[in-house]
Amino acid sequence: MKISKNALLPQFERQTDYFDYFSGSEVPDVQQLQDKRLKAGLQKTYLLETVDGGNAGGGPSLAEIFQRSEIRIDELSGDDGVHALYAPSGERVAVLEEVDSRYLALYTLLPSVESDKLVKDAVAANPFLDHLWLSSQSFLTLWTQVLRDNNNKRYGKITFEHESIYETHEGDEEYFQDERRTSRFTMVDKLEVISQKMDPLSQEYAPLASITQLRIPAQGRGGHDLYYDGKLTNRSSSFLDHRATVRGVVDLYRALTKRVEEQLWVSASGPHGIADGNFGSIAEIVFSKTLPEDLFKRWVISLFNNRRNRFRVTGYPTWLSDRKVHANAIDQHLWQPLVLEMTPERVIAVLPHGTCGNSINRLVSNIQRFVDPKVTAYIGDQEYGALIQGVAV
Incomplete structure (x- = not known):
């Protein structure tokens, strides 16, 4: 991957120096871009989800997590949880902040075409990283x-x-x-x-x-x-x-x-009386109208024939008919198992206890963008939109 040299970060040792640098005149604002006084790209942030690292939880450390994506991070002096991040080619291109033990913020000045690719490739190759998915x-x-x-x-x-x-x-x-x-x-x-x-x-x-x-x-x-x-x-x-x-x-x-x-882990049935039995919780995606058969087939084929599909799901589909598919699948984030039943009317996902909620956010947001903008989702007996409305802002 080609790296723009004028977007590389200085070799500071303290996180306060970087935050001052991002706040200073060296980083262009919108007016400077319009005046064509460009030294680097606009400052961009990528929000990522990971798992609690560290030895206490028994999981991989943050450095080990990023090493899976061929990315090196070095902790900076100052407050804990801020790191210099190096591209696979070795250049220092970003600052990584642990917002908390689960969510990360990656700050960079790379042009979008380069930073988008860096982050996308890092996530695609790593079960311990995922984007934040906003429906x-x-x-x-x-x-x-x-x-x-x-x-x-x-x-x-x-x-x-x-x-x-x-x-x-x-x-x-x-x-x-x-x-x-x-x-x-x-x-x-x-x-x-x-x-x-x-x-x-x-x-x-x-x-x-x-x-x-x-x-x-x-x-x-x-x-x-x-x-x-x-x-x-x-x-x-x-x-x-x-x-x-x-x-x-x-x-x-x-x-x-x-x-x-919380709703996934306590739910016992879907809104249409589909009991989860001993397998797990139910998430149901109901399309606003029946999908055309050719669209449904192309979506299913793309979902399971492309390892790097947008939905980060892989598995083995069984076509029960032209309009019904059963699949034992794996969510590529954390390698969580799930069972999918797919028809042109709805998708039913049976999920084990402990499933990451980000998987649901990803499924809903990508279906909205690429399949059905007016899709309705249910987590057990609760409508997904109602869960969001209950979040204090």
């Missing part, structure tokens, strides 16, 4: 917080995106092979205007139910662009404000994931 329901909870904490005359930004990558055209498939519906719509307006228009638009056009990006306003100018896979771009003039936003997002996500896990 539309999570974004709506954050949106409520944005409206509460800011003057409604401030400008905001929200992006809706749905890409029908599994659809095909009837008839001449070769002729249409490069065509598919890709809907991406960004609203930039006053907060009060966006708030008035969001719901009517999503009711009118289904892809606008899939939120993939939200700008969280900064205390001063600009804001922090949050993406559905846990990436944040700092478009403010303050790294301290950005870091506070990072912690706010992690706080909400932690609370949501905890609620999902």
